[in-house]
Structure formats: structure tokens, C-alpha cells
Amino acid sequence: MREQYRHMMERVTLDEDKKEEIMNQLREAKPARRFPRPLRTALIAACACLLLMGSAFAAVYAMGGFASVELQETESGKPGYGLTGGDFRFLSAESLTDEVLALAETDPAYATRYFIGQDWSAAEAFSGVTLPENPVIDALDIGGCFLSVQSNDAGPTWLHFQQWTRGLAVSISAEAYTDLMGEALDPEDFFVGRYFAPGYELSTEEYITRSGLSAVIVHLAPGDGMPDPEKYNTCERYEADLMLDGFRYHINIDVDGSSEEALEQLHGILEGFAL
């Protein structure tokens, strides 16, 4: 079959006239106008509708598989951090299930739809996406999960999986882009900002697992001027962000007992990932 196929395809060539026509177009083509990289990054950050104050607050690091991790503060005084870049591997939109494609086709605008299931494996089965294994997460008392999908005219562009434990003390999310988005945006331009109630004091550290995986851990300690705890989550918290197998992971743990126990639980979850 191979030889027969080769024999047939060797006869498939671009006509010389067509080659000349395309070559002439290439000679006349002018470089497309591109924003310089810092400006493009800034524009995307602006699209997130967050006007950030450039201040002495900012400190930039590269860890967790991200190009940079930066402590920031919004104009309204909310502290937080921004993650830029990431070692993304775009999912093939073709490999997604018909159910996900149907969600995207239902409304081809940049819409978000939700699939709500009992656990993450249900969302995996629904989407056709296999997430990196983590037996520590599997052993948690999961209370529910959802999968959200964003799409453009061509199909699904972004999938976001999230699950949480009963009582909501721990939440874990993983997100990835499809190859339909890959053409539109450079991974180095991806930006996500996480912002919290005013008054939190943030500190970051890098955690390296025994298998060598790097993660960003952010500690949120309630400080002066915290808002009404009835309206905002104001408890002490740990956040972790990392890139793994092309997915951007985010883990949040509310400190329900001692701070050490919460951090230990977070380390345990991170150690559950294998490179």
C-alpha cells in the first residue's frame, strides 16, 4: 500500500504556473505590523479589565513553569499576583468529544457553558481530555466539579476544569487552550491575574517537588483593613500555581485549622503530581 500510495502522490505537485503566481505574491508580501512584545502583553492584561498600579509592590520571578510571577495591586487597592506565559500545549480541538463541540456550536460567540458533574473523571469523560494523574487529589472528598468551555467561530478554544472538596476548603482547577486559540495568541502573551480582598498581605515562594516540578506558592495572610468577613472570604489562604503537561493548574486551600497543616496538605497535593 505504501508504494502504491507513494506512486500516486508523486504525481501530485503544484503546477509550475501556480508556483510562479504564489512566488510573485511572496515577493510582494510585506511584513505584518506587530506590536512590540511588551505592548502586546500590556494590551492583553488590559483586556482582563484590570488596571494595575505599577508600584514598588511589584516583584517579578520566573517559577512554576511561568515566564514571570509578579505581585501586583489594582487601582482599587486589591492585592494579587499575575502570571505571564506558561509552557502550554494546545489541545487538539478535533480530539474533543462531540458533546464539547456541540457546546461550542450552540453559541459560536465567546460564550461560556458549564458541564456540572460529580467529579473530575466525569468531566474528563465528557470532554475527551485526560488530565495528569494525581492520586492525592483523587483521594480527596470531592463535592463537585464543573467544566467550562469558551469558543470562537471555529470551535472550542479554552477548557477549564474545576473541582472542590465538600466544605469548599480546597479547590483545584486546570485549564488549557485548544489549537484553535493557538494560532491567535502567543503562549508567552498569556496572562492571568488573581486578586483578593484589600488588606491581605501576600508573600510568594517557589516549591520544588521531589520529582522536580516547580510550583508558585502564594500565602495570603489577613492584615489591617480587611473587609467585612460576611461579604468576603477573609481567612488565611494558600494558593499554588503551576504548569504541568501543558495545563495551567491552580490550587486554593483555605486555612481551616493550623497554617502548617494547610501548607502540608498543599505540599502533599503538589507531590501527588508526577513529571
Place this chain on the structure above:
Amino acid sequence: MGEASKKREGVTDVDPQELERLFSKYADDVFRLAYSYLGSRPEAEDVCQTVFLRLAEGKAALPPEGEKPYLLKWTANACKNALRSFWRRNVGELDETLLFKDPTDREVYAAVKALPPIYRAVIHLYYFEGYDQREIGEILKISRTAVQTRMARARELLRKELSDDEGTVPAHDGACDAR
């Protein structure tokens, strides 16, 4: 480090002479993959033009090594977009078997053309370009398992299509063996 990050390292913009070299060297390869994917000369020509114009306009740059796999990757992406287009979904295809003079070529082409496009791409990259499963997976951005599955299904379908010519497609021709 992921592929996306690798693409950013050591990329080079293409000067006119380099562009001409790349076009002369790879135009037919790009065209063949597009043709196998889309089954239409005019559409394959459009994809070929799109891929090289992208390079000429500086919208993408090739890494110093692996020029061909990257061009084929862009080709596959352009073909996927073409398959999703309104025009494609609403206009019938031409019968291009008539373009082949050799009856065997016509028969093989008709059998391959009957395959879904995603199978045709795998068949082409394996049978014609000689890539292994991992390389095909990288070009088409699918898992190695998906390559194996598509290859197996494609071979099964080809076997059925060419069943009046027993032995043309052996039950196992090594297509899915790790290389």
C-alpha cells in the same frame, strides 16, 4: 519544555532569498499534505499560498532545525480551518479521480479519498513522508494513541474499499509499529 516554548527559541525571520529557497524546497510537500487532507487542488493551492504568505508576512518564523515539520504543522492547521469554513461545508467537492491517468492511481486515490480527512492526513504523513507516530502526533497536535487509532481505522477502511484487490492492503503492514 513544551513545544510552544521551543518555537520561541532561536526563531529566524525569513529574508526573500531564504523564502524562495523554502518555497522551492517544500511547496510540493505542503501542497501534497493539503491535497491529501482536503482532496481538492484549488483548496490545496490556497492552503499552500496561506502557509508561505504567513512566513513572508512575518506572522510566524521557522526554527533553524525542523523546517519541514513546522511547515507541515501549519499546513495541517490551515487544512483544519478550511474544513470548518462555511464554503467547505456548503459546497460539493469535485471528482478529482479523473486527474490520475494510471487506473491503479485512480483506484488508490478513490479509496483514500473516501477516508475522513483526519485519517487521510495520518496516512499521508506515514506512507509518503515517512514520519513515525510521535512525529505525526506532533505535526497534527494529537496524541500518539490517537495516531495509532486513526492509522488502524484508516487501514481497516482502506482494506474494505480495496477488497476487490486482495493483498493490496495487507492485514498488518507495520504501519502502527513503533519505529
